[in-house]
Amino acid sequence: MKFFTALLLTAFLGYVFPLFSFMPWWAFALSSLLVAIVVHQKGFRAFLSGFLGVFLLWLLYAIVINTKNDGILAFKIAQILPLGGSTGMLIFLSAFVGGLVSGMAALTGSYIRTIR
Amino acid sequence: MRLIRFWIALILTAGLIFLLDIQLPSGGSKTPRLGMFLSPQKGFWQNAESVNFVYNENIKLDGLKGATEVYFDERLVPHVYAENDLDAFYVQGFLHAKFRLWQMEFQTHAAGGRLSEILGPKSGETDFLGIDVFFRRLGMVYAAEESEKELAKDAETKQVMDAYTAGVNAFIKQLRPEQYPLEYKLLNYKPEAWSNLKTLLFLKYMSFDLAGHEEDFEHTKAMELFSKEEFNQLYPYGSDSLDPIFPGKNLIASAGFKFRTPEAVDSQYFQFSKLIEADTTIVPDKDNGSNNWAVAGSKTASGRPILCNDPHLGLNLPSLWYEIQLSTPNFNSYGVSFPGAPAVIIGFNDNAAWGFTNAMRDVRDYYEIEFKDSSKQNYLYNDHWFKTNFRNEVIKRKGMPDTTIVLPMTVWGPVMFDDSHPDKNGTGKAWACRWKAHDAGVELKTFIGLDKAKDVSDYVTAIAHFKTPGQNMIFATKSGDIALKQQGEFPAKWYRQGDFLMPGKNDEYAWQGNVPDMDNYLMLNPERGFVSSGNQLPYDTTYPYYLGGSYPPFRGYLINRYLSEMQAVTPTDMMDLQKNNFNVVAEWARPKMLELIKKDNLSDSQKRYLDLFAEWNLRNEKSEKGATVFKCWWDSLSREVFADELSEPGLPWPETSTLLDALLRNTEYVFVDNINTENAFEEWGDVLTASFQKAAKTIAALEKDDNLSWGKYKNSGIRHLLRLEALSRLHLNSNGGENMINALKQYHGPSWKMVVELTDETEAYGIYPGGQSGNPGSKFYDSFITDFIDGKYYKLEITPKDNMTKKKHLGKIVFQPA
Numbered sequence: 010m011k012f013f014t015a016l017l018l019t020a021f022l023g024y025v026f027p028l029f030s031f032m033p034w035w036a037f038a039l040s041s042l043l044v045a046i047v048v049h050q051k052g053f054r055a056f057l058s059g060f061l062g063v064f065l066l067w068l069l070y071a072i073v074i075n076t077k078n079d080g081i082l083a084f085k086i087a088q089i090l091p092l093g094g095s096t097g098m099l100i101f102l103s104a105f106v107g108g109l110v111s112g113m114a115a116l117t118g119s120y121i122r123t124i125r
Numbered sequence: 126m127r128l129i130r131f132w133i134a135l136i137l138t139a140g141l142i143f144l145l146d147i148q149l150p151s152g153g154s155k156t157p158r159l160g161m162f163l164s165p166q167k168g169f170w171q172n173a174e175s176v177n178f179v180y181n182e183n184i185k186l187d188g189l190k191g192a193t194e195v196y197f198d199e200r201l202v203p204h205v206y207a208e209n210d211l212d213a214f215y216v217q218g219f220l221h222a223k224f225r226l227w228q229m230e231f232q233t234h235a236a237g238g239r240l241s242e243i244l245g246p247k248s249g250e251t252d253f254l255g256i257d258v259f260f261r262r263l264g265m266v267y268a269a270e271e272s273e274k275e276l277a278k279d280a281e282t283k284q285v286m287d288a289y290t291a292g293v294n295a296f297i298k299q300l301r302p303e304q305y306p307l308e309y310k311l312l313n314y315k316p317e318a319w320s321n322l323k324t325l326l327f328l329k330y331m332s333f334d335l336a337g338h339e340e341d342f343e344h345t346k347a348m349e350l351f352s353k354e355e356f357n358q359l360y361p362y363g364s365d366s367l368d369p370i371f372p373g374k375n376l377i378a379s380a381g382f383k384f385r386t387p388e389a390v391d392s393q394y395f396q397f398s399k400l401i402e403a404d405t406t407i408v409p410d411k412d413n414g415s416n417n418w419a420v421a422g423s424k425t426a427s428g429r430p431i432l433c434n435d436p437h438l439g440l441n442l443p444s445l446w447y448e449i450q451l452s453t454p455n456f457n458s459y460g461v462s463f464p465g466a467p468a469v470i471i472g473f474n475d476n477a478a479w480g481f482t483n484a485m486r487d488v489r490d491y492y493e494i495e496f497k498d499s500s501k502q503n504y505l506y507n508d509h510w511f512k513t514n515f516r517n518e519v520i521k522r523k524g525m526p527d528t529t530i531v532l533p534m535t536v537w538g539p540v541m542f543d544d545s546h547p548d549k550n551g552t553g554k555a556w557a558c559r560w561k562a563h564d565a566g567v568e569l570k571t572f573i574g575l576d577k578a579k580d581v582s583d584y585v586t587a588i589a590h591f592k593t594p595g596q597n598m599i600f601a602t603k604s605g606d607i608a609l610k611q612q613g614e615f616p617a618k619w620y621r622q623g624d625f626l627m628p629g630k631n632d633e634y635a636w637q638g639n640v641p642d643m644d645n646y647l648m649l650n651p652e653r654g655f656v657s658s659g660n661q662l663p664y665d666t667t668y669p670y671y672l673g674g675s676y677p678p679f680r681g682y683l684i685n686r687y688l689s690e691m692q693a694v695t696p697t698d699m700m701d702l703q704k705n706n707f708n709v710v711a712e713w714a715r716p717k718m719l720e721l722i723k724k725d726n727l728s729d730s731q732k733r734y735l736d737l738f739a740e741w742n743l744r745n746e747k748s749e750k751g752a753t754v755f756k757c758w759w760d761s762l763s764r765e766v767f768a769d770e771l772s773e774p775g776l777p778w779p780e781t782s783t784l785l786d787a788l789l790r791n792t793e794y795v796f797v798d799n800i801n802t803e804n805a806f807e808e809w810g811d812v813l814t815a816s817f818q819k820a821a822k823t824i825a826a827l828e829k830d831d832n833l834s835w836g837k838y839k840n841s842g843i844r845h846l847l848r849l850e851a852l853s854r855l856h857l858n859s860n861g862g863e864n865m866i867n868a869l870k871q872y873h874g875p876s877w878k879m880v881v882e883l884t885d886e887t888e889a890y891g892i893y894p895g896g897q898s899g900n901p902g903s904k905f906y907d908s909f910i911t912d913f914i915d916g917k918y919y920k921l922e923i924t925p926k927d928n929m930t931k932k933k934h935l936g937k938i939v940f941q942p943a
Contacts, residue, residue: 070165078173082902088851103163113138120131
C-alpha cells in the first residue's frame with residue numbers, strides 16, 4: 010500500500026512541481042525526495058516507487074504528445090540524438106532518464122530517514 | 126555507515142542531475158542538456174505540436190491602438206485585419222516571432238558576426254569564429270548602424286519599424302522557457318530582445334547575399350598570370366550581352382557626367398605585381414539571381430497584364446519567406462515577407478503587383494591602405510596622414526572568453542585585411558573594403574510604398590528610396606501598365622574599375638559619384654508587349670558606365686524568346702514558363718559537340734552514353750539521363766580546356782557563356798591546347814573526345830548506382846539552417862537546374878514563385894519550398910515542399926474579412942490594446 014501511495018504521490022508532485030516556469034526541469038527530484046521522507050520505505054522499494062512514479066508519468070506524457078503530433082518531431086529527434094529514428098526508443102529513454110533521477114532522489118530521501 | 130550511504134546517494138543523485146543539466150561533448154559539437162531536453166514538460170516534447178491544433182487566442186498587448194483580427198487559412202497563412210497601418214506592422218512582428226523567432230534571431234546573429242556566441246568558435250567542421258570575423262571585418266554591424274542613423278531622420282519609416290519591433294518583443298516577453306523554439310533547446314541559449322538594428326542587420330545580410338559578390342583578389346591574381354589578350358578571352362566583358370534587359374537604347378551618359386580615368390591606369394592598375402589570394406571564408410552564391418517578367422494586356426487572354434516573379438536564393442528551412450495578407454483601411458496587400466522585417470516584400474495589392482530580380486552589379490571593391498606605422502593610427506590619403514578611426518568589435522565565444530577585433534576604419538571603409546587578419550598569401554598589406562552597402566539607406570520605404578502603390582507614379586516614387594542591393598524592379602497595374610527599372614545606387618565606373626585591387630593612397634581610383642538616376646532607365650509599356658529580366662546584362666556594352674559583375678545570359682534570353690512568340694497568355698501558361706526546363710546551352714552546344722568528337726576513339730559503352738545525349742529532348746527533367754550526360758561532359762570539357770592554364774588555386778573559373786562562345790565561334794581558341802603536352806597541339810576534337818572519355822567514367826559510376834537520371838544526379842534538398850539532416854528535406858527528385866528558367870539546382874533555386882493576373886478580381890498563384898511554421902515539430906514546417914517539387918501552385922487571395930469568417934480556417938487571434 011505504501012508503495013503505491015509513494016508511487017502516486019511521486020507522479021502527482023513530479024507533474025505539479027515543474028509546471029511552474031521558474032522551476033528547473035529537475036524540480037521533480039525535490040518532490041520525489043520529499044515523498045520518500047514522508048512515506049518511508051526501505052531503500053530498494055523507495056527507489057523503485059520513485060523511479061516508477063516519474064517513469065510512468067513521463068512515459069504516458071510523451072506517448073500522449075507523440076500521438077497528437079503524429080510522431081512528426083520524435084522521429085526527427087530520434088535521428089539527431091541518435092537513436093536510429095526509433096520514436097519508441099526515444100520515449101523510453103525520456104521516461105528512463107526521468108525515472109532514474111526520481112528514483113535516486115527517493116533513495117536519498119529514504120536514507121535521510123534512517124540517519125536519525 | 127548510514128550517514129555514508131546517505132551521502133553516497135545524495136552525491137550520486139546530484140551528480141546525475143548535474144550531468145543531465147550540462148551540454149556534453151559529442152563528436153566535435155555538443156549535446157543538448159539532456160535532462161531538460163528529454164523532459165516532456167520542459168524539453169523538445171513541448172515543441173511537438175498537435176496536428177489538430179487550432180490557433181484561437183485573445184491577446185491584450187501594450188502598444189496597440191485598435192483591435193486587430195488575424196485568421197489563419199488552411200495553409201496557416203495569416204490574414205491580418207487591422208484598424209490602422211501601424212497595428213498591422215505590430216501584429217506582423219508578433220506573428221513573425223510566433224512562427225519564426227529562432228530563424229529571425231539566427232539570421233541576424235549570422236549577419237552581425239555572433240555565431241560563436243551560440244554555437245561556439247568551432248563546431249564539427251565549421252569555423253564559426255572565422256565566419257564571425259569575416260562579417261565583422263566586412264563592416265556589417267557598421268553598415269547597419271549607419272542605416273539606423275539614416276532611419277532616425279525618417280519619422281514615417283521609423284514608426285513602422287518601431288511598431289514591428291514592439292510586436293516581436295511583445296511575443297518574446299510572454300514566451301515561457303518551455304515554449305522556446307526547438308533550436309534554442311538544442312543549442313542551449315535564450316532569445317534576446319529584438320531591435321530595429323536587428324531588422325537592418327537582416328537587410329544588410331540580404332545586401333551581402335545579393336550585392337556582396339566580387340572576385341577582385343582572384344582577378345588580380347589572374348592578371349598577374351595572363352597577358353591582356355588571354356585575360357580578355359578568359360574573362361571577357363560583355364560577350365554575354367546576348368539579349369540585355371533594356372535593349373536598343375540610345376546610350377549616352379547624362380550631360381555633365383564625365384569620368385576622370387586615372388592617368389597612369391595602364392602602367393599602375395593593369396599590371397599589379399603581387400600575388401594575393403582572397404580570404405574565401407564566405408562567398409555569396411553566384412546564382413543568387415531570379416526571373417521576373419510582366420506581360421501586357423495586348424498579349425494576354427484576359428486583356429490585362431500578368432506579372433511573374435521567382436527569386437532564386439539558397440533554399441533553407443525554415444524558409445526565408447513567410448506568406449501573409451495585411452489589410453488596413455489604407456491598403457490591402459498579399460505576398461511574402463521576410464521574417465525579421467515589416468511589410469510584404471514581393472506580392473500584390475488591390476491595384477498592382479510587383480517583384481524583383483538581382484541587378485548583379487559589382488559594388489564591392491578593395492583599396493590598398495598605407496599605414497604610417499604598425500600602430501595604424503594614421504594612413505596616407507591625398508598626401509596627408511589621416512587619422513584612423515577604430516571600432517571595437519567584441520565577439521563573444523561560447524565556453525571561452527570574449528575576443529575583440531580592433532577594426533581600423535578609413536575613408537574607404539573598414540580595413541578587411543591586414544597583418545591581424547592577413548590574406549592567405551600573407552602579403553602584409555592592408556586592404557580596405559569599399560562597399561555600397563556601407564552607405565546608409567532606408568530600403569524598407571520601398572516595400573512599404575509598393576504595398577500601397579496604386580499606379581506607375583507611386584511605383585517610381587516608392588522605388589526611388591532603394592539603394593542596395595540594386596534590383597530589377599518589375600511592376601504591373603490593373604489599369605494596364607507594365608514597367609521595369611533597374612533601381613539602385615550604383616557607382617559610376619570606368620572600364621574595368623574595381624575588377625582588380627586598387628591603389629588607395631589618394632582619390633584617383635575612387636568611385637566618382639553614382640550613376641545619375643536618369644541613366645537607370647525605366648522601361649514602360651514597351652511595344653513588344655512585355656518587360657523581363659533574368660539577371661542578364663542590363664544594357665549592352667555601349668552603356669556609358671562600366672557594368673562590372675557577373676551576368677548569366679541564358680535565362681533572360683530564354684524568357685524573351687518564349688514571351689515574344691506567345692499570344693493570348695493565361696496564368697497557366699506563365700506557371701508552365703516558370704517550370705520550363707529547356708536547356709539552351711545544350712541546344713547550342715550539342716551539334717558542335719557531336720560533330721567534332723572523334724567517335725572512332727570511343728568504346729561501345731561510351732558510344733551508348735553518347736547516344737543518350739544525342740537522343741535527349743534537351744529538357745532537364747528529372748527522368749532524363751541525357752541531361753546528366755551533358756552536365757558531366759560539359760564540366761569535364763571545361764576542366765579539359767582550362768585546368769592546365771588555371772592550375773593555380775584562387776583563380777576565377779570562366780563562365781559557361783565564355784566556353785560556349787569559344788566552342789561555337791573560335792576554332793583556334795588558345796586555351797584548348799593542353800600546355801602540359803609538349804609536342805601535340807590539341808584542337809576542339811581532341812579535348813571533346815578526351816573530356817568525354819573522362820566523363821564516361823563518372824557516368825558509368827552513376828549508372829551503376831542507378832543515379833544517372835537528372836533528378837537523382839542533382840539530388841535536390843532543402844536544408845535546415847543548422848544543416849541538421851533530420852530537420853532537412855533531402856533527396857527530392859526534381860526538374861530544372863542552372864541556366865534554365867526553372868533554376869532549381871541542388872540547394873539553390875526559386876525561393877518563391879508567383880504569378881499574378883491583374884484582372885478586376887485578381888487571379889494570383891504562388892508557392893515557396895517550405896512551410897509557414899518554423900517549428901520542426903509542426904506539420905506546417907515543410908508542408909509546401911512536396912507540392913512545390915510536383916510543380917503545383919496555391920491560389921493567393923486578398924480575402925475580405927467577411928469571407929474569412931465563412932471559410933474553413935485554422936483559428937483566429939484577436940489582438941487588443943492592453
